[in-house]
Amino acid sequence: MPPLSEIASMVAGQIFTTVPVPAADFSGKTIIVTGANSGLGLEACKHLVRLNVFHLILACRDLDKAAVAKEQILASLPPDHPNTTTISIHHLDLSSFSSVTAFATDCITTLPRLDALIANAGIEVKHFSLAEGYEQTLTVNVLSTFLLGLLLLLPKLQQTGEEHNTETYFSVVGSAIQIFAPYNQLSQPNLFAALSDESKADMLNRYYLSKLLCTLCVQAVARRTQHLNHVIINCVSPGFCDTGLYSHFSPPLYTRVLLRVIGSSAEEGSRCLVWGVLGGRGSHGGFMSEGVVKEGGKWMGSEEGVKVRERVWREVVGVLEGVRPGVGEGLGK
Template identity: 30%
Template sequence: MVSSKELPPSTTPFFPNHFLKNQFRTKPQFPPKNTDLSSKVAIVTGSNTGLGLECASQLLSYKLSHLILAVRSPTKGENAAVTLRQQYPGAIISVWQLDMASYDSIRVFTARADKELSRLDIAILNAGVGFGGFKISPATGHEETIQINYLSTMLLSILLLPILKNKSPADSPGRLTISTAMLSVTARFINKNEVPLLPSFDNKKYFDSMDIYSTSKLLGQLFIWKLTDLVSADDVVVNLVEPGFVKGTELHRDTSVPAKVFMSLFKAISGRTVKVGASTYLDGSIVKGKESHGSVLMNWEIAPYAPFQYTLEGKIIMERLWQETLSEFNFIDVNGILKFL
């Protein structure tokens, strides 16, 4: 099967063509009923509500042995865990704190996983923010959406990869599935020619509340394209999953009141249910195999990356973003980790 990197870029406009196909003309696909995750261990980030919580529940429904809810608020995580434990009393359900706005929190979380887990099969990175106002993350000094959706998600990915490689069975590669959005196709990315690039996102003059989410997801796709060239699918299968436009999530919680009203109505009309949206995560993490490594999955199928990535300009910026991001992570032995992978 052809990977996303080998597919030609799509020339079909995202709106309305792809959107209508995604939301109204695609049949959901759930894992086979005989899927058995017994003995397996999984991490799901942002899992106390919405897509993450539903994803956690679906994993448990396939007899997952140990689930780790990675959440910013342990109290909210425990509240979610109580319900899950009642539904699935045979599983171990742990709540671990993970603040995606803090590099220190990510390092503590992954160190704990490395120390305490004898096995790790699946990590699903669902946590994210979008469509809020301009905010600087106090812990890092970076704009919040770029910090959480891009920088912190990429750092968490890098730190989880050797753990997944070491702690998954030799005959079953670890799985790293990262939430993306094909709104990346629409990203304006107006500061793409700024040098250096990453600090420019912290300048309010470049901030567009309607574009920052799309751009943050595009950055993730650019970085994962490069990262997966260095990772063997025999060790860890890494893919990006587009869950679609889903109602019942808190993605638009930071928008204005009028925008919230509009989005509520729009979701009611066209949004996927969280059950359907979360099934895309399971498809990417337990159904699709090595053929999905380094690919974007949309509508339960391997799809092209955003067209920008296939252009000469896109490849130049991809390389610059890669180097700047690795420099951003100079507080860890990132080169040593990548060499190990």
């Protein structure tokens, strides 16, 4: 169990903080949102279109659902609001490394610029299954997310920042419930192989662990990209929201009760995603909750947490180098 102070802080933020509706102008900017066809991703896209994003890319596994989402996004605009946004739909299946590399290659070769990647897509499942040789939660939420981020980071985000003298973002959607992750599971050698052993897999806590891994990886990448003056990498918690996350299973009674009592709507949570790509240099490597940079948990800043972070990142890079040799080049040690 995490310290009671961390639990109290998370609950207090959920109950007493109202994240303001984002106000900015994204005119001229191109933004990718993964998992954009429902929940947080869909609602974030509605905000981005309202804020005049020039080119919005819906990166989704199900193209039919993405097409419906596109119509919902357009319909969400006020009648007197001019539609200045081009909305494109692209196939992206994070359970497939080849799909990730194909999508990234297409973006690199066809997009004149890329201002932000909002890595929102993720899954929570309670049954064990493999994807690309690893437990599917790890593949989708962690490995493919950072494969996509690294493939786009240097060739596109940094290039856009330099050419247009602007801040660009790789913003990963995490979760404050990472404080409940079983840290001791990260001490295993050959971590991703060990976590992908069905006979030992703790699926009850796997989602929590995947979100902790995301935050650790964001910190590791951010530390290695301090020399990239234009790119900002952060992790964003949307809070406890009623979204489509539980489409794969029925959540326990206490979760349903908490959602009803203190849960936010998907629209409210999506505000945090948009604030993530407005966080500024001060959010680089940071964990954002309720729209501002906060501490993601004391363990991550501890001596043990830092050691685990570096070891985890070396393992992630090892996996990704096997998928796309050289993917980690250009990052500091």
